[in-house]
Amino acid sequence: MVTRFADSGLQHRWRLPYLWDLLRSLVDRDMKLTYKRSVLGVAWTLINPLLQLLVFAFVFQIVLPVKIPQYASYVFAGLLSWNWFQTALYQATGVIISSRSLIRQPRFPVAILPIVTVTTGLIHFMLALPILIAFLLIDGIQLTPVILFLPILQILQFAFTVSCAYFLAALNVTFRDTQHTLGVILQLFFYLTPIFYDLKAIPKEYWYIYALNPMVHIVTSYRQILMWGVPPDWMAIAIIAGFTAILWPLGYWLFKRQSRRFVEEL
Amino acid sequence: MRHAITVSNLSKGFKHYHTGKPTTFMEAMLSGLRQMQPIEQFWALQDVSFSVAPGEMLGIIGHNGAGKSTLLQLIGGVGYPDKGKIQVRGRVGALLDLGAGFHGDLTGRENVLVTAIVAGLTASEVKQRFDSIVEFAELKQFIDSPVRTYSTGMQMRLAFSVAVHTCPKVLLVDEFLSVGDLSFQAKCLQRIAELKEKGCAIVLISHSAEQIQELCDRALWLRQGQVVAYGEPEVVAGQYISEMRSQTQQRTPNRPAQLTGSGAELRINENRFGSLEIEITNVKLLPLDTIESGESLCVEIEYNAPQAIKSPIFSIAISQEDGQTCLDINTLDMQVPMTIVQGKGNLKLQIERLDLKQGNYFVDVGIYEKDWAYAYDFHWHTYLLTVNSSYSNKGILAPPMRWEINTLPVLRDLSMIN
Numbered sequence: 001m002v003t004r005f006a007d008s009g010l011q012h013r014w015r016l017p018y019l020w021d022l023l024r025s026l027v028d029r030d031m032k033l034t035y036k037r038s039v040l041g042v043a044w045t046l047i048n049p050l051l052q053l054l055v056f057a058f059v060f061q062i063v064l065p066v067k068i069p070q071y072a073s074y075v076f077a078g079l080l081s082w083n084w085f086q087t088a089l090y091q092a093t094g095v096i097i098s099s100r101s102l103i104r105q106p107r108f109p110v111a112i113l114p115i116v117t118v119t120t121g122l123i124h125f126m127l128a129l130p131i132l133i134a135f136l137l138i139d140g141i142q143l144t145p146v147i148l149f150l151p152i153l154q155i156l157q158f159a160f161t162v163s164c165a166y167f168l169a170a171l172n173v174t175f176r177d178t179q180h181t182l183g184v185i186l187q188l189f190f191y192l193t194p195i196f197y198d199l200k201a202i203p204k205e206y207w208y209i210y211a212l213n214p215m216v217h218i219v220t221s222y223r224q225i226l227m228w229g230v231p232p233d234w235m236a237i238a239i240i241a242g243f244t245a246i247l248w249p250l251g252y253w254l255f256k257r258q259s260r261r262f263v264e265e266l
Numbered sequence: 267m268r269h270a271i272t273v274s275n276l277s278k279g280f281k282h283y284h285t286g287k288p289t290t291f292m293e294a295m296l297s298g299l300r301q302m303q304p305i306e307q308f309w310a311l312q313d314v315s316f317s318v319a320p321g322e323m324l325g326i327i328g329h330n331g332a333g334k335s336t337l338l339q340l341i342g343g344v345g346y347p348d349k350g351k352i353q354v355r356g357r358v359g360a361l362l363d364l365g366a367g368f369h370g371d372l373t374g375r376e377n378v379l380v381t382a383i384v385a386g387l388t389a390s391e392v393k394q395r396f397d398s399i400v401e402f403a404e405l406k407q408f409i410d411s412p413v414r415t416y417s418t419g420m421q422m423r424l425a426f427s428v429a430v431h432t433c434p435k436v437l438l439v440d441e442f443l444s445v446g447d448l449s450f451q452a453k454c455l456q457r458i459a460e461l462k463e464k465g466c467a468i469v470l471i472s473h474s475a476e477q478i479q480e481l482c483d484r485a486l487w488l489r490q491g492q493v494v495a496y497g498e499p500e501v502v503a504g505q506y507i508s509e510m511r512s513q514t515q516q517r518t519p520n521r522p523a524q525l526t527g528s529g530a531e532l533r534i535n536e537n538r539f540g541s542l543e544i545e546i547t548n549v550k551l552l553p554l555d556t557i558e559s560g561e562s563l564c565v566e567i568e569y570n571a572p573q574a575i576k577s578p579i580f581s582i583a584i585s586q587e588d589g590q591t592c593l594d595i596n597t598l599d600m601q602v603p604m605t606i607v608q609g610k611g612n613l614k615l616q617i618e619r620l621d622l623k624q625g626n627y628f629v630d631v632g633i634y635e636k637d638w639a640y641a642y643d644f645h646w647h648t649y650l651l652t653v654n655s656s657y658s659n660k661g662i663l664a665p666p667m668r669w670e671i672n673t674l675p676v677l678r679d680l681s682m683i684n
C-alpha cells in the first residue's frame with residue numbers, strides 16, 4: 001500500500017529552498033503569460049479596478065448619491081481586496097484540470113498549484129497598492145502605524161483563499177461545472193460584500209446572516225487600518241483564522257486525493 | 267547491491283463507473299447521486315514484482331492496454347498502488363510526454379527555467395546547467411524565440427535535454443526515440459548510455475521486441491496487467507514474438523486451397539496465415555508484374571471484411587528470393603488514417619519509382635490487428651514480381667545514376683613537362 005522514496009530524492013523535494021524556487025518560477029511564468037498575451041500587459045492590473053471605480057463613482061455619486069466620505073478610497077480598497085479573492089479563487093478552481101502535465105511529473109508537489117495562483121493574485125494586489133495609497137493621500141487621509149497590520153490581513157486572506165481553492169478545485173474534478181457555478185456565485189457575493197455601499201446600511205435583522213460572509217470582515221478590516229486608522233476587529237479575524245485552520249488541512253487532503261485520481265483516470 | 271527500484275507484489279485497480287455517471291452538479295442533482303458509485307473494478311496491474319539495480323536498463327514490453335504506462339506512472343510516484351510496495355531511490359527523471367509542459371507563448375529560455383525546476387532542480391542548479399542544456403538541444407539561436415515557433419522536433423529535443431540534465435538516478439522512458447532526426451536519436455541513445463554508466467537505473471517501455479533486445483539488460487512482458495515473462499531480453503523478446511505467431515496460427519481456420527482473382531493459389535498455413543476476419547481477395551501488381559528497374563509500381567489489395575474491423579494495419583513487403591527484405595512498410599508507421607473497415611474495398615500503394623536491381627522478387631501482403639496482436643490475413647511469397655534491367659548489379663539498389671569521366675588535368679601537365 002505504499003510508494004516509498006528513500007534517499008535524497010524525497011528530502012530534496014521537500015526542502016524549503018526548493019519549494020521556494022518552484023513557487024517563484026511558477027508565479028513568474030504566470031506573470032509572464034498574462035503580460036505577454038496583451039499589449040497593455042501588467043497595466044491591466046491597474047486599469048481594471050480603476051474602470052470599475054469610475055463606474056461606481058458615476059453611479060453612486062451622481063446617479064444615486066450615497067453618503068460615504070472619501071468614496072474613491074473606500075471603493076478602491078474594497079475592490080483590490082475583492083478582486084484578488086475573486087480572480088484567484090476562480091482560477092485556482094480549474095487548476096487540477098489545467099495542469100495535467102505538471103501533475104504527471106514524478107513527485108511534483110501538487111498542493112503548490114493553488115498557492116501559485118493566489119500568490120500571483122497577491123503580486124497584482126501589491127502592484128496596485130501604490131495607487132490606493134495615492135487615493136488615500138488625495139482624499140486627505142492620515143496614514144497611522146496600524147497600517148503595519150496590513151501583512152497580517154494579507155496572510156489571513158491568502159490562507160482563506162487557498163483553503164477554499166483546495167476544496168473547490170477538488171470538487172471541480174468530479175463536477176466539471178464547479179468553476180462555472182462558482183463564477184455566478186462570486187458575482188452574487190460581490191453584491192453581498194460591502195464594496196461600493198456602506199456597511200451601516202445593512203438593517204440589524206439581516207446582520208446575523210449577512211455577517212456570515214468572511215469577506216465582509218476582511219474587506220472592512222482593510223478599511224479600518226488603511227482609512228480609519230483603527231486596529232481591525234480582532235474577534236472577527238480570530239474566527240476567520242480558526243475557520244481557515246480547520247478548512248486548510250481538510251481541503252489539502254481532498255485536493256491531493258482528487259488530483260491523484262484525476263491523473264489516474266486518463 | 268541496493269536496488270534503485272524495487273517493486274513487490276504490486277497491484278493496481280481501476281474503477282469502472284456507470285456510463286451515465288453525472289459529470290456536472292446539475293446532473294448529479296437530477297440523478298440523485300445514485301450513479302456515483304463504481305459498478306465494477308478491474309485490475310490494471312496484478313501481482314507485479316521486479317527490481318532494477320543502478321546502471322541497469324529494464325525493458326517493458328506488451329500490447330496496448332497491458333498496463334505498461336500505469337506501471338511507469340506508479341514508479342514515478344503519480345498515483346498509489348492498491349496492494350504491494352514500490353521503493354525508489356534517488357531523483358526520478360521522466361521522458362513521458364515530452365514537451366507537454368511547454369507554454370507556446372514563452373520563450374525557450376523561460377520554458378527551460380520552469381521545466382527544469384519542475385523536474386526537481388533548484389534555481390541555482392538550473393543556472394549552472396542552462397548552457398549545456400541549450401547546447402545539447404542544438405537550439406542556441408532559437409532559445410529566445412517563443413516555443414510556439416518551434417517545430418515538434420525542436421520541442422522534443424529541448425524537453426529531452428532538460429530531462430537528462432537533471433542527472434536522475436532513475437529514468438523512466440515511454441516509447442521514445444521518435445525524437446527529432448536520426449542523428450539526434452543517436453545522440454539521445456548515447457546520452458542514455460552515459461547515464462546508465464554513471465549508475466542511473468532506466469525503465470523503458472516499448473512495443474518493439476527488437477528495441478528491447480538491442481538496448482536492455484532485462485525485459486518484462488506484461489499482458490493484461492500480469493507478468494508473462496521476466497528475464498533475459500533475448501528470451502523474453504523471443505517468447506513475445508513467437509506468441510504473436512502462434513496467436514496467428516491458432517486463429518487460422520481450416521479451409522481448402524483457394525485461388526485469388528488473378529489465379530494465385532492460397533494454401534492455409536503454407537503461404538497464407540491469419541484469422542481471415544478480413545480476407546485479402548486479390549492482389550494486383552500494376553501495370554504488370556514485370557517491370558523495368560526504375561519504373562513505377564502500384565500494389566492494389568482487394569479485401570473483404572464481413573464484419574466491421576477497427577483500424578486494421580495493412581502491410582506490404584518486397585523481398586528477394588533469398589529472403590533479403592528490400593521494402594517493408596505499413597499503414598500504422600506511415601500514419602495513414604484507418605478507421606473502421608467493413609465490406610469490400612481496395613487499397614493501393616503507389617510506388618513512384620522502384621529502383622531495384624534486376625531479378626525476381628516476392629511481394630508479401632498482410633492485414634494485421636490494430637496492435638499487431640495477430641494477422642487477419644497474410645499472403646507470403648505468393649505474388650511474384652520481376653524487375654528487368656539493362657545491366658547487371660550485385661547489390662540491392664539501382665537508383666538513377668551515370669558515370670562521369672574527366673581526364674585529370676594534372677596528368678596532362680606532367681606529360682607536357684616530360
